[in-house]
């Protein structure tokens with residue numbers, strides 16, 4: 001894990017793939033007491049890279065992650081993956097326990113319904129798919145390119161699928177793909193709903209500002225939204241809500257030696 005040559009620098013591994021992970025790496029980049037490596041899964045063809053060291057690709061499960069952490073003498077682990085990257089979060093908890101390395105989860109808060117919202121909560125993509133035929137016929141599906149199999153049998157519905165990279169089968173039969181990456185603005189989201197005559201939106205409860213305008217656009221249009229609930233953070237793992245909170249956690253660790 002190369003980096004600035006500071007004796008006793010705290011080696012921090014950030015599990016990334018989110019805006020917050022990048023902001024955290026940016027905040028820690030100028031601190032010579034800390035050496036940050038960000039890990040990306042490698043799912044996105046051209047990811048926005050954070051400053052500092054970056055490694056790409058899976059570790060091979062929790063044991064692989066623990067082995068990597070031992071080999072690179074990681075002092076602190078921050079799980080800043082997307083709130084729906086549940087497998088990686090479980091692996092992080094297991095690897096931290098195996099290696100006795102302190103672990104923090106960085107999770108932006110979820111979205112909160114406002115007056116006028118017509119939200120229907122689902123526990124999973126499969127549950128969202130079950131709800132859809134009761135809510136609309138022209139679906140704006142913004143849950144990402146993975147997991148489309150859950151919607152593949154809904155032949156009576158039409159889907160506008162928005163994702164960063166092209167989805168792979170199995171996908172819904174009646175589907176148009178919109179390749180795009182946030183942030184998105186309200187005007188653009190309004191226009192998508194109008195032009196495609198969308199009558200129901202599906203989203204994960206990702207939280208954050210970058211993709212929130214679709215919720216306001218749906219509220220304005222009076223259309224229902226299926227909100228897929230987040231998986232829980234693994235038990236016992238402390239949570240920071242912002243990159244700044246995570247920076248304070250790192251500095252506290254450094255100060256405590």
Ligand code: NAP
Pocket residue numbers: 015016017018039040041043056057058059060061062064065080081082084085086087088089091143144204
């Ligand atoms: P996941 O289902 O929780 O993880 C599947 C496997 O991908 C993990 O077991 C791990 O492989 C590898 N992996 C995931 N995150 C990794 C990371 N940061 N560094 C190295 N390996 C990683 O994850 P996912 O939902 O597919 O998400 C993959 C990445 O996309 C994450 O970095 C996440 O932050 C980002 N992302 C996800 C979503 C979403 O909706 N799920 C949305 C936006 C961004 P090994 O077991 O081999 O280590």
